[in-house]
Amino acid sequence: MRWEELDQQPCSVARTLSVIGDRWTLMVLRDCFLGVRRFEEFERRLGITRHVLTDRLKKLVQHGVLVKKPYQDKPRREEYRLTEKGLELHPVVMAIVHWGDKHMADERGAPLLHVHKGCGHAMSPVTVCSHCGDPITARDISVQPSPKWLADESAGASATRGHLTKRNKSYTKPCRANPVQ
Amino acid sequence: MRWEELDQQPCSVARTLSVIGDRWTLMVLRDCFLGVRRFEEFERRLGITRHVLTDRLKKLVQHGVLVKKPYQDKPRREEYRLTEKGLELHPVVMAIVHWGDKHMADERGAPLLHVHKGCGHAMSPVTVCSHCGDPITARDISVQPSPKWLADESAGASATRGHLTKRNKSYTKPCRANPVQ
DNA sequence: ATCTAATAGTTCCAAAAAAGAACTGACGCT
DNA sequence: AGCGTCAGTTCTTTTTTGGAACTATTAGAT
Known part of the structure; x- marks a missing residue:
């Protein structure tokens, strides 16, 4: 592709x-x-x-x-x-920075500090659930197709076809598979 | 480079x-x-x-x-x-998904729902401050070089030199500039 | 009047990476 | 013996980068 x-x-x-x-x-x-x-x-x-x-x-x-x-x-x-x-896009960049600080830093640690103007402290980004506010990790999330997409799919939606090769026939549905781990 | x-x-x-x-x-x-x-x-x-x-x-x-x-x-x-x-890397992927759901979706909305196993609800990722727990946006954060890096710098650190071109002389310090906006 | 510098590009060629398709090798099934 | 599965490798063509030089517009210096 x-x-x-x-x-x-x-x-x-x-x-x-x-x-x-x-x-x-x-x-x-x-x-x-x-x-x-x-x-x-x-x-x-x-x-x-x-x-x-x-x-x-x-x-x-x-x-x-x-x-x-x-x-x-x-x-x-x-x-x-x-x-x-x-x-x-800030959350994307912050998530990337945080992973780099943790996994790619040398002995000197993170090159930059991020200070939260609100509380005045150096911080790192934490991802939480928009509903309950608890921190989440990959294992806390399960993925399911949105009902709207399922409805469209059973109604025979074909809007997303047309770019498929012979090898690759899986793109008419939302990308999903088994859950992590 | x-x-x-x-x-x-x-x-x-x-x-x-x-x-x-x-x-x-x-x-x-x-x-x-x-x-x-x-x-x-x-x-x-x-x-x-x-x-x-x-x-x-x-x-x-x-x-x-x-x-x-x-x-x-x-x-x-x-x-x-x-x-x-x-x-x-999950937070990185979740942040990317969330931005796409908001800014790149068609009339059918997000293709996938993310369900938080803890609370059982469909959720989106929210980035909060690790210190005070408040949600953050780009404007809430200011960036400053880490003290450790500053110390190394004034001590004449040269470990990161050697890959610089004539045009590009700024890589011996952590990447920083003026704050956003 | 000419020369130099700054900024935001464009143009050109060579080198590197990706697309696309076919081929390999170890095995299992019929 | 022939076909299918899986995880790659090999090959050729096309696209994208790297690297360097060139352009246009204006300000200020000589």
């Missing part, structure tokens, strides 16, 4: 990755969350090639994750800022 | 992405969390080429995210399972 077909899939992971699931895109977003806004600063900090940076910024703008706004005229210069939609 | 140099950087995002920041790797992990364990099932579900799948599984095993264990002899067959380290 080609990468551009990913967003066709009935899976929120696949669809999200069609926007941010790229080698460089998440590094660009990391810098956005650290306040970087300008082309050359992204380039300097990341060591990304200008060609690829141009492409990734353009895609993020197309998807509404960043907006390009002028910060001066004569000569016209533009910078890139996170939109609300972009800011909502 | 080349991609393989990413894990050299003093940034937990970069280091984590050196393991999972690949087009296909996160899709493989999604399937792992859905209970997929076998080579051909990954291939069938993802439409990934066998060559790339072999490579990604090997890398995930090298990084200790998956383990390969035999499930039969004669002929020997092996399957891939998440380790504890791998299971701890």
Whole structure:
């Protein structure tokens, strides 16, 4: 399957990755969350090639994750800022940082501290259940197809067909399988 | 900069992405969390080429995210399972799913529901502060270099040098900049 | 008036990675 | 003997990156 077909899939992971699931895109977003806004600063900090940076910024703008706004005229210069939609990727970035702090740090530990302005303490992100507020791990969650999708499926939905190869016939249903462990 | 140099950087995002920041790797992990364990099932579900799948599984095993264990002899067959380290990527995957459910879903909404076994309700992941337990957004967090890293830096640490190009001189310090917004 | 610097790109070529399909090898079943 | 399963490997073509140089617009210095 080609990468551009990913967003066709009935899976929120696949669809999200069609926007941010790229080698460089998440590094660009990391810098956005650290306040970087300008082309050359992204380039300097990341060591990304200008060609690829141009492409990734353009895609993020197309998807509404960043907006390009002028910060001066004569000569016209533009910078890139996170939109609300972009800011909502913060949990993704925080989860990635936290895993890296725990599993990829050297003897010096985490390079950066995250301070919660509300309570004033260095914090790490904890994922909790939106219903009961308890912390969750992979083993606490079971997955089931949404009723709406099941209804559509039994009604013979075919909207998501058409991109299937001979080998691959499983994409008309939401991606599911047996639970973890 | 080349991609393989990413894990050299003093940034937990970069280091984590050196393991999972690949087009296909996160899709493989999604399937792992859905209970997929076998080579051909990954291939069938993802439409990934066998060559790339072999490579990604090997890398995930090298990084200790998956383990390969035999499930039969004669002929020997092996399957891939998440380790504890791998299971701890769950918050990353959940954050990605949640963003996709909110921003990339079509009129049918989220394809899958996540049920918290503890309380029995469909849930979405909420990121809270490990210290005070309040939900956080990007604007609630400020970032600062860790004291340990600052100490090392002023002591003239040079362990992370050596991969820098002429253009790119900023990697001896933890990646930081101005706060968001 | 010319030279240099800054910013945000574009263009070009070579190298690396991915897509797509066929092939391998160990075995089990009929 | 022939077919099927599984977990890969090999091969060729296409796409994407890396790396470096070039462009356009303006400000300020010589």
